[in-house]
Amino acid sequence: xxxxxxxxxxxxxxxxxxxxxxxxxxxxxxxxxxxxxxxxxxxxxxxxxxxxxxxxxxxxxxxxxxxxxxxxxxxxxxxxxxxxxxxxxxxxxxxxxxxxxxxxxxxxxxxxxxxxxxxxxxxxxxxxxxxxxxxxxxxxxxxxxxxxxxxxxxxxxxxxxxxxxxxxxxxxxxxxxxxxxxxxx
Numbered sequence: 001x002x003x004x005x006x007x008x009x010x011x012x013x014x015x016x017x018x019x020x021x022x023x024x025x026x027x028x029x030x031x032x033x034x035x036x037x038x039x040x041x042x043x044x045x046x047x048x049x050x051x052x053x054x055x056x057x058x059x060x061x062x063x064x065x066x067x068x069x070x071x072x073x074x075x076x077x078x079x080x081x082x083x084x085x086x087x088x089x090x091x092x093x094x095x096x097x098x099x100x101x102x103x104x105x106x107x108x109x110x111x112x113x114x115x116x117x118x119x120x121x122x123x124x125x126x127x128x129x130x131x132x133x134x135x136x137x138x139x140x141x142x143x144x145x146x147x148x149x150x151x152x153x154x155x156x157x158x159x160x161x162x163x164x165x166x167x168x169x170x171x172x173x174x175x176x177x178x179x180x181x182x183x184x185x
Contacts, residue, residue: 035108047101058160084141
């Protein structure tokens with residue numbers, strides 16, 4: 001009977017080893033720094049707030065463009081177009097905060113910056129929105145405010161709302177598809 005008690009059950013051999021503080025430190029060293037506790041929550045909160053703000057700015061610009069395009073009141077249309085002119089000065093810094101905090105979250109969590117396609121897609125979306133804000137939205141609004149109205153409002157302005165909504169959906173659903181650059185091989 002004593003010999004049967006000394007033997008470990010067969011499933012015990014299949015169990016993973018217990019995690020120790022030293023093993024956790026080694027895992028952290030392999031993957032770089034990790035955001036934990038209050039720091040993680042603070043960065044995540046800043047990211048969510050800046051992303052929501054960025055989407056709100058894009059929605060406000062699209063709404064102002066739509067109302068400015070259909071109104072018969074010329075002074076209202078001019079005021080809305082001047083408001084849209086401010087979009088890049090608001091959108092670019094808020095987008096930059098979203099990108100920086102998102103980068104910190106990527107580096108400091110298991111998601112990484114290039115391990116999952118949804119993160120890569122969010123990086124591409126962010127770069128595209130910031131670039132089109134700088135290159136197109138301000139110029140379109142200046143032309144419209146000067147009386148050279150364009151139908152280009154439908155393009156980049158509406159696209160910002162759509163792609164930022166897609167970025168939000170990617171953050172919520174987190175598709176599991178992984179890039180070939182993942183470290184867990």
